[in-house]
Every structure is written in structure tokens, then in C-alpha cells.
Amino acid sequence: MKILFCSPIVPSKELGMSKVLIELIEELQELGWLCKLLSPTDICPDILSYTGIKYQQIYSQSLKNYLHEYASEYDVIDYDHVYLPYSRDEFINSTLFVARSVLLVHHYETLTIPIPNNLKGKIANLIKRASRKAQVQNWIRDATLTIREADLVNVSNDDDKTELIRRGIPADKISVIPYGISQSRRLLFDNISSLSPVKPTVAFIGTFDPRKGSNDFPKIVQYISEVIPNVKFRLMGGRYKTEKEVLGHFHQRLRNKIEVISNFDSEELPKLLATCSVGIFPSYLEGFGFGVLEMLAASIPVIAYDVPGPPMMLPPEYLVPRGDIKGMSDKVINLLHNQEKLQVARLWAKQQSQKFSWQHIAQITSETYLRCLESKRTVNKTTRE
Structure with a gap:
């Protein structure tokens, strides 16, 4: 079985989301999965010259184009929950599309993050407040579309699931899988x-x-x-x-x-x-x-x-x-x-x-993805018949 992990940041074991993906991939490969980690520079060589909303737009479009061409080569596509805000009908139906949240952006709408309490930080916040608000609004808009169109949503804590259910995402579409230590x-x-x-x-x-x-x-x-x-x-x-x-x-x-x-x-x-x-x-x-x-x-x-x-x-x-x-x-x-x-x-x-090991979590991830993939393909076969 083949799975493509799509990282919206250049992979590094020192950085949040890519650390999760790198360590998970290592364990999934031990279980027999053939895994590929896709860096944003793989699909858009000059992506790092963009920031903010422009980065979001360019990366999303580049990822869509890449998946149009290559998604059929994989059984599962695992991607960030913000960056594929397009109709599921645009992509091959036999592949399982999984929207992954490492940090659910919807919480930014309900949980206030403090601003820096020094003068320099306060001035910067005043200057950038409008652009930051626009960035969050874009995140939430695209994340909502991405999640709604995904076949499965992968979150790492129970509060994320509760928040998504509150926003109308079916509970049985959301899988809570925490992280671990190798x-x-x-x-x-x-x-x-x-x-x-x-x-x-x-x-x-x-x-x-x-x-x-x-x-x-x-x-x-x-x-x-x-x-x-x-x-x-x-x-x-x-x-x-x-x-x-x-x-x-x-x-x-x-x-x-x-x-x-x-x-x-x-x-x-x-x-x-x-x-x-x-x-x-x-x-x-x-x-x-x-x-x-x-x-x-x-x-x-x-x-x-x-x-x-x-x-x-x-x-x-x-x-x-x-x-x-x-x-x-x-x-x-x-x-x-x-x-x-x-x-x-x-x-x-x-x-x-000890309850949180990548070996155990990879096993849960594998079983969850295989179960959803089998269910999806069974439905597709029944529909064709």
C-alpha cells in the first residue's frame, strides 16, 4: 500500500507538523507501507519566496495540480487541513483523501492568543492586526472547505473533534489519533x-x-x-x-x-x-x-x-x-x-x-486508513454495479 504525505512546510525534525510526519512515516514503513513525504518545494520550486495569504494560495493551487496528476499512484493522500479547499469530485475517487490537523485553525476564532506585552510587540500588533485577521479568516475558510470535502479527518486531540462536530462535521468522519515518541x-x-x-x-x-x-x-x-x-x-x-x-x-x-x-x-x-x-x-x-x-x-x-x-x-x-x-x-x-x-x-x-509511542500510533493510523479505504472502495464498487 502506498501513502503520500503532503507537508506545507519544508520537512525538518525540529518543526511541528513535519516532525509528526517524519516520525510517523518511519513507523509506517516498518508496517509495510510505501511512504513518500512531499515538500512544498517539490511542487512549487519558488514557494519560499511567498508568505502569508499568497503562500496559502500558491501552495494550495500547486498541491491541487500535483494531485490531479499523481493521486492515482497512491492509496492514501494525507495533507494539511487548510490547503486543499476544492471539490472532492476534482480528484480520483478510489484514493482515500485524509485532511490532517496538527493545529486546528478554527480554534483561533474562539480562543484568544495574547499579544506581546512589550512596546515593540504592541506596535507590531497594531500595524499587522488587519493582515493577521485576514490571514486567520482565510485559514478558517479554506480549512472548512478542505475538511468538508475530505474522506476522513485526522486530529490529535478530543477538543479538535468537539470543535469540528460543533461546526457540522460528522463525528464518524473524524479520527482522533495522538502523537508519540519513537x-x-x-x-x-x-x-x-x-x-x-x-x-x-x-x-x-x-x-x-x-x-x-x-x-x-x-x-x-x-x-x-x-x-x-x-x-x-x-x-x-x-x-x-x-x-x-x-x-x-x-x-x-x-x-x-x-x-x-x-x-x-x-x-x-x-x-x-x-x-x-x-x-x-x-x-x-x-x-x-x-x-x-x-x-x-x-x-x-x-x-x-x-x-x-x-x-x-x-x-x-x-x-x-x-x-x-x-x-x-x-x-x-x-x-x-x-x-x-x-x-x-x-x-x-x-x-x-509509555502510552504514547509512535509504533502503537502508526498501527492505529494504518488500521484506520485501511478500514476507511476498504469501506470507500466497497461503496464505489456497489455504486458501479
């Missing part, structure tokens, strides 16, 4: 001791931007530091920010508590997490939240905002309402103050992470 990376995480580190260190994995909670970090650090003076913070993955830019968000007296690691290979992450005690994830919107899973795999219990994504991995006692800075800080303090409770939480974190 066996090879799992071995690296398994080398980390579940015993609590001697020095209290709070971890975060993710880009340092308002969607990920950058506005909330200064107060979180302040609240925790006031109660636990010797606490340290390790912020990892602020790839689009320099250390100076990240530290600039914090009061001068707090900066010596913060270590910023903005560039690292994925294989280095387990070692960076080995000396961390508790994790925080104040993101306002996620598709899944890889950072949460990676911290859990390193025996790090995580406190997160109760938004789409993290609840797939975390129980209610590890969640706080979005923007509840004090609530998040208090839960971290409670764990750091109670070594017995922290030890139990660290053992639980490791066990919880």
Missing part, C-alpha cells in the same frame, strides 16, 4: 532516573512566544522564586529568539535563575531534561503538545493550561485554566515542597508517557 528516542529518555534531582529546576520546552505563554513566564518565575529561592528555570527550544531577547522579558533580579537553550539537536534533549524536577507548559493553544510528552518521558510531571492538546496526556490535577498564572505556580510549588509527592509524580510521568 522507540529509538524512548531508549534515551529511559536512561533518565525517576529519582528527584537534588536542585529544584523547572523545565519548559517550546518556542518563546505569546501563544506558548511568554507573557506569563515573568510572573510564574517570580511567584515560584519567592517561595523557593534556590529554584532554577531551564527554557528549551526558543529557536526564534536569542538568549538576550528571552531574558529581556524578565526582571534583572530574576535573570540569573533562568537558563535559555535555544538551539539543540533532538537527541540532546533527554540529557538536558535529566536534571529537571517539574515542567510547566503555559501554552494557550496546542494541537498536541510534544513538549509535554517529552517532559513526561523524562520523568517530569507537567503543569499546563487546560487548552486543546495537553489534556490528552495530563489528568485534571495537573491542569489549570488558561492564563491562571498563580494556579500554575502554586501547583509547581506544591510539588517542589513535597518530595514524597514529587517522587510519586515522577514515577507516574514516566509510566504515562
Whole structure:
């Protein structure tokens, strides 16, 4: 069986959607699937010269043209939920078309993402507000059409399914399949001791931007530091920010508590997490939240905002309402103050992470796609007869 994965960004294991596709493909190939990952530059060589709405339009048109010519060579086409806003009748009917959401754009209409709280950020927001609003409206318009025309919709959390059902998408057309950690990376995480580190260190994995909670970090650090003076913070993955830019968000007296690691290979992450005690994830919107899973795999219990994504991995006692800075800080303090409770939480974190393996998720994906493909072809055969 052959499956084509269409990435709207140039594939890289360091970037969201393509990371998902690359790691999933590796496991599906072990199951016997013949997989191809299509980069946007494969179908439009100059695509990277475009941005925003123009990129969306050019990529969508290029993908449509490519699938008109080559879709018949595959059993399944797996593509982003924004970029194929065309009638299903335009494409070969025997191939299964799957719209995949790594970050459901419809949430941008109902969940407010904070704007940067510095002067430069506020000015930029004023200047770009209209274009950003237009971009979101275009995303949602095209995503709605893409999803309605797809044979199957693949989302990574239950909140996405609820939102799509609310918008009229049939429940039986939506498959919730989370993400995982590969066996090879799992071995690296398994080398980390579940015993609590001697020095209290709070971890975060993710880009340092308002969607990920950058506005909330200064107060979180302040609240925790006031109660636990010797606490340290390790912020990892602020790839689009320099250390100076990240530290600039914090009061001068707090900066010596913060270590910023903005560039690292994925294989280095387990070692960076080995000396961390508790994790925080104040993101306002996620598709899944890889950072949460990676911290859990390193025996790090995580406190997160109760938004789409993290609840797939975390129980209610590890969640706080979005923007509840004090609530998040208090839960971290409670764990750091109670070594017995922290030890139990660290053992639980490791066990919880075991539920999310790419090997298992690839098996679910394979079974789901094959079942839908068989059903589709049976209907087509009956219709012809």
C-alpha cells in the first residue's frame, strides 16, 4: 500500500507538523507501507519566496495540480487541513483523501492568543492586526472547505473533534489519533532516573512566544522564586529568539535563575531534561503538545493550561485554566515542597508517557486508513454495479 504525505512546510525534525510526519512515516514503513513525504518545494520550486495569504494560495493551487496528476499512484493522500479547499469530485475517487490537523485553525476564532506585552510587540500588533485577521479568516475558510470535502479527518486531540462536530462535521468522519515518541528516542529518555534531582529546576520546552505563554513566564518565575529561592528555570527550544531577547522579558533580579537553550539537536534533549524536577507548559493553544510528552518521558510531571492538546496526556490535577498564572505556580510549588509527592509524580510521568509511542500510533493510523479505504472502495464498487 502506498501513502503520500503532503507537508506545507519544508520537512525538518525540529518543526511541528513535519516532525509528526517524519516520525510517523518511519513507523509506517516498518508496517509495510510505501511512504513518500512531499515538500512544498517539490511542487512549487519558488514557494519560499511567498508568505502569508499568497503562500496559502500558491501552495494550495500547486498541491491541487500535483494531485490531479499523481493521486492515482497512491492509496492514501494525507495533507494539511487548510490547503486543499476544492471539490472532492476534482480528484480520483478510489484514493482515500485524509485532511490532517496538527493545529486546528478554527480554534483561533474562539480562543484568544495574547499579544506581546512589550512596546515593540504592541506596535507590531497594531500595524499587522488587519493582515493577521485576514490571514486567520482565510485559514478558517479554506480549512472548512478542505475538511468538508475530505474522506476522513485526522486530529490529535478530543477538543479538535468537539470543535469540528460543533461546526457540522460528522463525528464518524473524524479520527482522533495522538502523537508519540519513537522507540529509538524512548531508549534515551529511559536512561533518565525517576529519582528527584537534588536542585529544584523547572523545565519548559517550546518556542518563546505569546501563544506558548511568554507573557506569563515573568510572573510564574517570580511567584515560584519567592517561595523557593534556590529554584532554577531551564527554557528549551526558543529557536526564534536569542538568549538576550528571552531574558529581556524578565526582571534583572530574576535573570540569573533562568537558563535559555535555544538551539539543540533532538537527541540532546533527554540529557538536558535529566536534571529537571517539574515542567510547566503555559501554552494557550496546542494541537498536541510534544513538549509535554517529552517532559513526561523524562520523568517530569507537567503543569499546563487546560487548552486543546495537553489534556490528552495530563489528568485534571495537573491542569489549570488558561492564563491562571498563580494556579500554575502554586501547583509547581506544591510539588517542589513535597518530595514524597514529587517522587510519586515522577514515577507516574514516566509510566504515562509509555502510552504514547509512535509504533502503537502508526498501527492505529494504518488500521484506520485501511478500514476507511476498504469501506470507500466497497461503496464505489456497489455504486458501479
